Amino acid sequence: xxxxxxxxxxxxxxxxxxxxxxxxxxxxxxxxxxxxxxxxxxxxxxxxxxxxxxxxxxxxxxxxxxxxxxxxxxxxxxxxxxxxxxxxxxxxxxxxxxxxxxxxxxxxxxxxxxxxxxxxxxxxxxxxxxxxxxxxxxxxxxxxxxxxxxxxxxxxxxxxxxxxxxxxxxxxxxxxxxxxxxxxxxxxxxxxxxxxxxx
Numbered sequence: 001x002x003x004x005x006x007x008x009x010x011x012x013x014x015x016x017x018x019x020x021x022x023x024x025x026x027x028x029x030x031x032x033x034x035x036x037x038x039x040x041x042x043x044x045x046x047x048x049x050x051x052x053x054x055x056x057x058x059x060x061x062x063x064x065x066x067x068x069x070x071x072x073x074x075x076x077x078x079x080x081x082x083x084x085x086x087x088x089x090x091x092x093x094x095x096x097x098x099x100x101x102x103x104x105x106x107x108x109x110x111x112x113x114x115x116x117x118x119x120x121x122x123x124x125x126x127x128x129x130x131x132x133x134x135x136x137x138x139x140x141x142x143x144x145x146x147x148x149x150x151x152x153x154x155x156x157x158x159x160x161x162x163x164x165x166x167x168x169x170x171x172x173x174x175x176x177x178x179x180x181x182x183x184x185x186x187x188x189x190x191x192x193x194x195x196x197x198x199x
Contacts (some may be wrong), residue, residue, distance in 0.1 A: 022047050025165040032161035044174035046143055050162040051148040053142040054169030062125035064088045079120040081127040100185050105197050110178030119171040119181045126167040
């Protein structure tokens with residue numbers, strides 16, 4: 001691969017002091033369909049609650065089969081969980097680029113060697129855990145998004161993108177990362193969509 005050079009706008013975007021982990025969660029939610037026009041403070045509240053939920057999850061064992069592939073760059077994927085049968089697809093080409101970005105940006109203290117792979121597996125384990133059942137319901141309760149109210153009764157609903165924020169927070173916590181993998185995925189997206197990038 002060619003050497004990675006940051007533009008001044010990418011440097012500003014990736015400045016660790018300018019964007020905290022919850023703000024990356026807000027940005028993820030804001031870019032998620034169904035949240036167009038939502039109040040930014042509401043998105044911040046949901047991002048904060050999802051981050052807290054993920055960081056407080058007890059260790060989640062994964063029984064999913066792990067399959068390594070090398071076509072993640074084309075799809076802009078690091079890993080993906082599919083439920084039938086339970087499988088984690090791990091994209092080795094995107095993992096390699098992520099490790100290269102960590103080194104290029106001097107983020108080794110946040111993402112030590114081998115931690116990107118571990119974080120991807122932990123992240124997908126949470127997707128499997130939240131697929132259905134009590135954990136999925138617990139996340140909805142934590143987010144406290146009221147979709148229907150009848151007198152004193154109310155129903156909490158799904159918040160699109162919140163599971164992603166929670167899964168990143170979980171991976172940060174269980175892998176002992178200095179920052180959420182959301183920062184790294186933003187760096188990957190910036191690199192993969194950079195004008196003039198070789199395919």
